[in-house]
Amino acid sequence: MILLADQSFDPSALLVQFEQGAHGAGAIASFLGKVRARAGTEPVTGLTLENHPVLTQRSVAEIAEGARARWSLIDLLIVHRVGHVLADEPIVLVAAASIHRREAFVAVDFMMDHLKSTAYFWKKEYRSSGTHWIEPRSGDREDLRRWTQQD
């Protein structure tokens, strides 16, 4: 399931639902990302995630297809917030179900690296000093390179 959520979501409830639907899985790995309450030493009250009405959904679907093409997954889950998200709230939930644990672990890692660098989201951070658009980081590109170097 892929969901772009414009409201807060309950990661525990979504994971229970995912686990119950993943028949035949011997392993489920998941990652939950939350909005950090600080940028360095500066307090952050929240983030606004802007998306594109067509490309964002398409880019997230391509990431899911990429994971399915690389590993034998029984199911996968990507839930990503759009709109305004308060500090400490969940922003992204990714899960993968497989027969053995290694594929589930690595598929979650792959999907997160790609969600950070290839999915169409723009993040505006609300700091005590004002708003700040988050720019791409070299670390994100290096994370992404790990997957192409393995090919």
Add this chain to the structure above:
Amino acid sequence: MDTFIEIEFFGKFADVAGARSTRRALTDSLTVTDLIDQLKQAEPGLGTAIDAPTTIILLNDTVSDRAAVLSKGDRLAFLPPVSGG
């Protein structure tokens, strides 16, 4: 009656533009590059921002290059690189 091109701005470009969208008159053989040049003349801050090599240009929701010739009814969008973070 004039024909217009609809232009959308995403992320920080919308902040620089002060709007999510605008429109410009369509002229014969108008390319994306021509339109960026028009914007640079009219709104230098915005024009310079969207002229960055990292800008993603969409024509009718498909990634486009700057040589593309615009037609009646086209929707053009300028997207900054995705955030990461």
